Amino acid sequence: MTDVLAITLNGMQQDMARLERISMNMANAATPGYKREVVASLPSNGATFSDAMQSAGALSTNTRADVPAIASATLLIQSDTRPGTLRTTGQNLDLALASPGFFEISTEAGLAYTRQGSWQLDARGRLVTPQGNPVMGVGGEIVLSRPNPVIDATGQIFESKPGGGVESTPVAQLKVVQFDDIGSLQRLGEGLMTTEQRPIQLRDGDVQLRQGFLENSNVNSMQEMAQLIQSMRHFESMQRVALGYDEMIGGAVRKLGELS
Secondary structure, three states: OOHHHHHHHHHHHHHHHHHHHHHHHHHOOOOOOOOOEEEEEOOOOOOOHHHHHHHHHHHHHOOOOOOOHHHOOOEEEEEOOOOOOEEEOOOOOEEEEOOOOEEEEEEOOEEEEEOOOEOEEOOOOEEEOOOOOEEEEOOEEOEOOOOOOEEOOOOEEEOEOOOOOEOOOOOEEEOEEEOOOHHHOEEEEOOEEEOOOOOEEOOHHHOOEEEOEEEOOOOOHHHHHHHHHHHHHHHHHHHHHHHHHHHHHHHHHHHHHHHO
């Protein structure tokens, strides 16, 4: 395969990877706490087509299941961690972070982290995610005896009194953590992320919780549509280049056959 066709094919495969991310972003535009994924091309170290293709030669070594193998060596895929807007729900067990940080969740595979705060109580009174994973507090799992707690801005949880009002002593406090390198977080699905980094528990003064709210996705549908059109147009351009070059080579071969 010539350098021209190889570079053209590589560009088309990058466009396919971008389209995959754009479609995932648009599908999760209404998912609470979802962070859009951004795809960027890494600069080539080589000044020639051959040097560029040597970089692309490592494409088949990709091990991420959610990234096309052919695009891994030249694409950088990261999460856009900018916060989304908040919307009110009026539900006592809906929580949104108005500050940086993540809630800590216990799963069968270990600890995970999320900004989705749509929770409920299970049969044991534990505060859990819709999938049944316990939400972690500073002292471990959070267990409540009544369904309508009051949660302040720092994450302290106060149980409601049977006759009205709330208890004066908090029964638990939500654990909100942060990481030195947010870009290293890997998606697990269902709004959860994992990392090998050690979490840093935020101080009360650095936490801003809003009870009765959920954080919207930070996906801008109009922006994603514009990028979708741009990627499709670029793919079509690369396709025309490949077809034109192939026709040129075919014509040259036919001319050589006529001369012989």
